[in-house]
Amino acid sequence: MTMPFSPPLVRMQNLHKSYGPEIQVLKGLDIEMKPGERVVVIGPSGGGKSTLLRVMMGLEKIDSGSITFGGKPYISSEGVGRKTVIDTEVRRSIGMVFQHYTLFPHLNVVQNLILAPCKVRGERKAEATERAIALLSRFGLGAKAKAFPAQLSGGQKQRVAIARALMLDPKLMLFDEVTSALDPELVAEVEQVILQLANQNMPMMIVTHDMWFARNIASRVIFCAGGVVVEDGPPEQVLGSPKEERTKDFIERVFHIRQ
Numbered sequence: 001m002t003m004p005f006s007p008p009l010v011r012m013q014n015l016h017k018s019y020g021p022e023i024q025v026l027k028g029l030d031i032e033m034k035p036g037e038r039v040v041v042i043g044p045s046g047g048g049k050s051t052l053l054r055v056m057m058g059l060e061k062i063d064s065g066s067i068t069f070g071g072k073p074y075i076s077s078e079g080v081g082r083k084t085v086i087d088t089e090v091r092r093s094i095g096m097v098f099q100h101y102t103l104f105p106h107l108n109v110v111q112n113l114i115l116a117p118c119k120v121r122g123e124r125k126a127e128a129t130e131r132a133i134a135l136l137s138r139f140g141l142g143a144k145a146k147a148f149p150a151q152l153s154g155g156q157k158q159r160v161a162i163a164r165a166l167m168l169d170p171k172l173m174l175f176d177e178v179t180s181a182l183d184p185e186l187v188a189e190v191e192q193v194i195l196q197l198a199n200q201n202m203p204m205m206i207v208t209h210d211m212w213f214a215r216n217i218a219s220r221v222i223f224c225a226g227g228v229v230v231e232d233g234p235p236e237q238v239l240g241s242p243k244e245e246r247t248k249d250f251i252e253r254v255f256h257i258r259q
């Protein structure tokens, strides 16, 4: 019996990225992500995790390699100093939330949410506002619709940032240490929102140092170091009984867990 063919959601092949001749960050990175997967990327600081997500989001050029999305070409480059080709339609189907809040300070919460849908997609303001309010109440932020970012806690700002990304109906969400800058008591409310999205089968790629969160959200964990994938597998295996020495060391140091 033949299985129906379903292409990977994302296929990164042999990605190379440097910042000038001195700093080589990605050194032949290969990652494949199936539809519906939630991939947690862990690895040492400065190892290129943010760079990887920024490349995926089309915010950084690559030196060489290629990325396909849903089986179609998304990003490719023919070498250092050559053009990086990006499919902007695919790029718009990817949402990203960063460590530091990136809300527009002069716009209230609803205005932050409807800006891109109205500008990019030409959605009518009334429709976008209705969707924004529904999304905000889903995330427990219904009362904050007219608040300005400065009037929100860090956890609320991050939840608004997630809602804003969702306004464009992304097919993939990228989260780069979204709770790292938060006071400890605000971490859970943001992680709960992401877990809620996971329950609705939103594909995501997440960079986090939070062990509890990684274990609960990941369908797969990838340990990246030295610009390549060192270990890749189910969370129980990579976090619980890593095969590679480098993964073991990292997990002991960062998560304070003795194997």
Ligand SMILES: Nc1ncnc2c1ncn2[C@@H]1O[C@H](COP(=O)(O)OP(=O)(O)O)[C@@H](O)[C@H]1O
Binding pocket: 019, 023, 025, 043, 044, 045, 046, 047, 048, 049, 050, 051, 052
């Ligand atoms: N815009 C940039 N210009 C020059 N070097 C950069 C830039 N962004 C990141 N780097 C360097 O690239 C390396 C990887 O950084 P980054 O992707 O932020 O790693 P991580 O997120 O894993 O901590 C680091 O050495 C960092 O200093």
Ligand SMILES: [Mg+2]
Binding pocket: 049, 050, 051, 177
């Ligand atoms: Mg980073």
